[in-house]
Amino acid sequence: MIPALIVDGRNNHDWRATTPLLKQDLEATGLFTVSIVTAPAHNDQMPTFRLDFSRYRLVALNYTDLGNGGEWPAETKLAFVNYVTSGGGVVVFHAASSAFPNWRQYNEITGLGGWGDRDQRAGPYVYFKNGKEVRDDSPGPGGHHGERHSFEIVIRDPNHPITKGLPHEWIHTKDELYDHLRGPAENLFILATAYSDPATGGSGRDEPVLFTVLYGKGRVFQTTLGHDPEAMKGVAFIVTFQRGAEWAATGRVTLPAPKTFPGAHAVRIRP
Numbered sequence: 001m002i003p004a005l006i007v008d009g010r011n012n013h014d015w016r017a018t019t020p021l022l023k024q025d026l027e028a029t030g031l032f033t034v035s036i037v038t039a040p041a042h043n044d045q046m047p048t049f050r051l052d053f054s055r056y057r058l059v060a061l062n063y064t065d066l067g068n069g070g071e072w073p074a075e076t077k078l079a080f081v082n083y084v085t086s087g088g089g090v091v092v093f094h095a096a097s098s099a100f101p102n103w104r105q106y107n108e109i110t111g112l113g114g115w116g117d118r119d120q121r122a123g124p125y126v127y128f129k130n131g132k133e134v135r136d137d138s139p140g141p142g143g144h145h146g147e148r149h150s151f152e153i154v155i156r157d158p159n160h161p162i163t164k165g166l167p168h169e170w171i172h173t174k175d176e177l178y179d180h181l182r183g184p185a186e187n188l189f190i191l192a193t194a195y196s197d198p199a200t201g202g203s204g205r206d207e208p209v210l211f212t213v214l215y216g217k218g219r220v221f222q223t224t225l226g227h228d229p230e231a232m233k234g235v236a237f238i239v240t241f242q243r244g245a246e247w248a249a250t251g252r253v254t255l256p257a258p259k260t261f262p263g264a265h266a267v268r269i270r271p
Contacts, residue, residue: 002249004032004058007051009039010070013095014228015062021232022060022093022241029242029255032058043069051076053083058249061096066116071100081105085216089248091241092222097181098143109220111188111213112181114143123183128156128193128206135185142182146201148227150174150267153194153209153236161253162210162221162243163191170262173234173269176227179203187214192240210240212247221248235260235268 006022008015019036026032035056039049049072053059059080065071072080084090092110100106101116112126118141125136133156153172155163172194179196180203192210196202213220221244226232239261243253262268 001033002031003056004034005056006036006060008062010068011064017229019062025238047073053079058089060091062093064095064099084218087217090220091245094226108184109215112183114181118142125182126185144180145176145178148174149200151194153192155192157191162247165257167263169264170236171267173267175231178224179207219248233270236262
């Protein structure tokens, strides 16, 4: 079994509701044993928040420090960077992309992020236009989303282990669709995008929703999907999260694409 750790406790989303679902989805694969570490509730206790990441092959981040004083102590930051550099796997879940805007290595590890006063100093916007990846150095803030809605997701790399065998297009359940993400974007590979429709307050661009980053010997999978338990009910969210986690931890994917995976015409929901 693959030892996995979920880190939560600080977030601008309801981590108390979403962490149990992340744990459930990982354990349902039959591949992972999952531990959870929750950050202290009080800022004066944060200096004692020290983690031994080396015990795990996967770290799933359901954590963001924006506006809540949840910055990790230097010792924990160094341990995390060493873990990834040495080959540890990471899943960056939804709002965790907005964490630690001033921590250079974290932004390199996650590739793209938003909010937290990110702007052109953080790196380029990354999106697709006319079927091709664009890296846009235009000035402006990073991080935005329009109204929650159901939207179509398009595979951009059908040969990656995470997306191989999945439909080219499918409908995702009602969720936040992040846009204007920007960051270092080094060794970043976009797996899937979704059109952020101006009619719902979006950017008018094909925005990355699933992507990977290689950092040192480590593998990172980021999903911007999964705002709340309702958004996490979609079969597509569950399957891509599970396959992304297996790839991050092992470098391969053995989990099959299920027959219940949605197509281009209807959302499929967890039974």
